[in-house]
Amino acid sequence: MVRLQLHVSDGPGRCDILRLEGELDLSTEVTLGDACADLLQRHHSKIIIDASGLEFCDCSGLTALIHAQREAERQGGYLRLVGVHGQLARLLTMAGLVDSFPPYADLRQACG
Template sequence: MTYLSMTVGHCGDYSVVSLEGELDLASRQQFCQALDHMLTRPSPKIILDAAELRFCDSHGLWALITRQRDAEARGGCLRLIGVHGPLARLLTVTQLVDLFPPYADLDHAAT
């Protein structure tokens, strides 16, 4: 069974979503619903902390891409911190590192 836990906090103008578990087909809807709520605001600024994300498949990646596009379309952004393991490999293999540049930490992502 897929497990995804999301904790939401704030850092300045940014919503910070800490992910723990797996972002895949089974958890994608939960993830999308949570972010879609944040994306209704004007100029949504979201930082996803993937430090505790253990797995991400193509469904999870597509959810990230579409939410990134939605944020930019509304004048905001979606940034990633703590990228490692399967998500880092997936971003490298799909050549999406430019879309999701790695930020060292929360302070760098929130500037």
Template structure:
């Protein structure tokens, strides 16, 4: 059985979601539930730290895509940091790298542009 630890921390202006373990069809539901709670913020700004993510399959990727679309639809966004290994390969193979641009650090990912 796979396991995924999810830690959510409030930061000034955004929420940090740290993932550790495996994000797949058997572990994606708690992440989806965490996103649903965070999407009630106005606007929802979420940074997902994937540095300790050991594995990600297509259902895990779909959870991230859905979270991103819903956050953007509500005027916010979902950003990834620490992307490596299977998640990096999935983003590359599916050509979703542009949907989830690479941020070198938490500080960089946490700065959203101001209102237009």
């Protein structure tokens, strides 16, 4: 099992890119939640999650994404996803959340 690794970087258009690698599940969702809360606390409310390195995501991970998105929107920003594939793509489809997390072609489009 690969634990969740997060890498934060500046993106175009004054957004922050949070690259995920590994598994987003019950044992790692707090890591994502803490990273997003840290960005939001510093008034960085435009967050792009690059999920291209995500190997697995369960409903706990999806819930963490939803909570972070709601908090970003509450602060006047957004949380968007790029690189969605595999289990996360299936979860978004099954939960009817594709409209809430629309697909973006790349980081530049997501930050625009």
